[in-house]
Amino acid sequence: MGYEKVLRGKIVQDRVFDGEIGINNGKIEKVVEGKNILKSDSIEDYESALIFPGFVDVHVHCFSNPNEGFTTTSRSAAVGGVTTFLDMPYDLPNPVNNVAFFNDKVKRLEEESVVDICLWGTISKTGGLDQIIPLAEAGAVAFKMSTFETDSYRFPRIPDDEILKAMELIQETGLIVAFHAENDEIIVSLIDEYKKENKVYPRAHNETRPPVSETTAVLKLMEFAKWTGVKLHIVHVSHPRTVELIEYFKSTGVQVTCETCYTYLLLDVDDLDKHGPKAKINPPLRHREDVDGLWKHIMEDHIDLISSDHAPWEEEHKVKGNDNIFLAASGMPGLEIIAPLLFSEGVTSGKITPEKFARLMATAPAEKFQIQNKGSIKEGYDADFAIIDPTQSWEIDEKRFNSYSKISPFNGKIVHGKNIASFVRGEKVYDGENVLVDPGFGKFVPGFAYKEENQVRG
Numbered sequence: 001m002g003y004e005k006v007l008r009g010k011i012v013q014d015r016v017f018d019g020e021i022g023i024n025n026g027k028i029e030k031v032v033e034g035k036n037i038l039k040s041d042s043i044e045d046y047e048s049a050l051i052f053p054g055f056v057d058v059h060v061h062c063f064s065n066p067n068e069g070f071t072t073t074s075r076s077a078a079v080g081g082v083t084t085f086l087d088m089p090y091d092l093p094n095p096v097n098n099v100a101f102f103n104d105k106v107k108r109l110e111e112e113s114v115v116d117i118c119l120w121g122t123i124s125k126t127g128g129l130d131q132i133i134p135l136a137e138a139g140a141v142a143f144k145m146s147t148f149e150t151d152s153y154r155f156p157r158i159p160d161d162e163i164l165k166a167m168e169l170i171q172e173t174g175l176i177v178a179f180h181a182e183n184d185e186i187i188v189s190l191i192d193e194y195k196k197e198n199k200v201y202p203r204a205h206n207e208t209r210p211p212v213s214e215t216t217a218v219l220k221l222m223e224f225a226k227w228t229g230v231k232l233h234i235v236h237v238s239h240p241r242t243v244e245l246i247e248y249f250k251s252t253g254v255q256v257t258c259e260t261c262y263t264y265l266l267l268d269v270d271d272l273d274k275h276g277p278k279a280k281i282n283p284p285l286r287h288r289e290d291v292d293g294l295w296k297h298i299m300e301d302h303i304d305l306i307s308s309d310h311a312p313w314e315e316e317h318k319v320k321g322n323d324n325i326f327l328a329a330s331g332m333p334g335l336e337i338i339a340p341l342l343f344s345e346g347v348t349s350g351k352i353t354p355e356k357f358a359r360l361m362a363t364a365p366a367e368k369f370q371i372q373n374k375g376s377i378k379e380g381y382d383a384d385f386a387i388i389d390p391t392q393s394w395e396i397d398e399k400r401f402n403s404y405s406k407i408s409p410f411n412g413k414i415v416h417g418k419n420i421a422s423f424v425r426g427e428k429v430y431d432g433e434n435v436l437v438d439p440g441f442g443k444f445v446p447g448f449a450y451k452e453e454n455q456v457r458g
């Protein structure tokens, strides 16, 4: 009798304590301090390993590279302790900018995933405003837009007048609008100049996207947010100056949050010289003093959460940039390694506490994006956990990634701390060696503006 399952170990939430978690029907029913208190026929004792709330990664691209998809990406997530992720809308061939595409994606997700997934929505470059309310009601978790044109159809730059109108509508839904914030004119003209002068070495990617191209894009958006009252989120902040501007706007009452990515905390522009296309991401890797500046902001609680910006490209999309960095695809796979790497560089190294790690990687992402019952070890919440053994060290081997993208500038790095188990809704989905559930186990997690009665679900 007792609980269906009990987990025992060092529980990490607002503090770290030896305790037990009683699980019934996929939910956390009881959390207690101490040992041998909760009864169950199925007790898993993790001893001195740390039981974290399952990590929530708000920034993942399953279909920017359509060869990838939900199955390999969600298996990568399970291995890395990411039990819920938010999939970006810039899919190839079609971005998720209407309800029909959105519902198709929900169906596919529930057939192919092994962890739980929320879906972002977006709007077309012009004329897409009427899809905002329907997408919110279909269960979009948030809306993503860009001030930089990566692709005029799939990943467009939205004009300012359209951004303002979209923000007014999104404000009504109560959902977040998030931006890829880079200044298009500055970057396009610098890249043209560099190409004409045949300056196509790896570091040219950094030089053509200077910090001012990020800060000025973010400034404009925060002022738009002030006048529309929308909840604004800035994705992949790469420079400490951007965080300072966000802090100022926060202090004046603008509802703005930000994330940085593990890459901007662990790599710098020297890695772009060293690894070339493998280390090409947007915005680019910055200088070492900027990396230190971002860590300082993490320690001072100026950065709300950390994401991976998992964007998996196979080698062929990267090697074409070997002689000209501008030809390489941007992005790298991160779901399998973000949590252990940051644990190693953040917690093991003593920069941040396990509690803060739990906040940045699980609790804050779920809270800010208003994802119900995820991100905390609390009674009534989903029994989602990532269990990290801080005593195990291991070496990153890109060849073993579940993703088809087997290229990483972190290849060969020794990591102190290993994810030894992941649980989704009480089910162990990864045991430290293998993924234990089949595609179809993962569920769609609707955003909080979801209206079930409007949905026709097959």
Ligand SMILES: [Zn+2]
Pocket (backbone or CB within 6 Å): 059, 061, 088, 309, 311
């Ligand atoms: Zn991204």
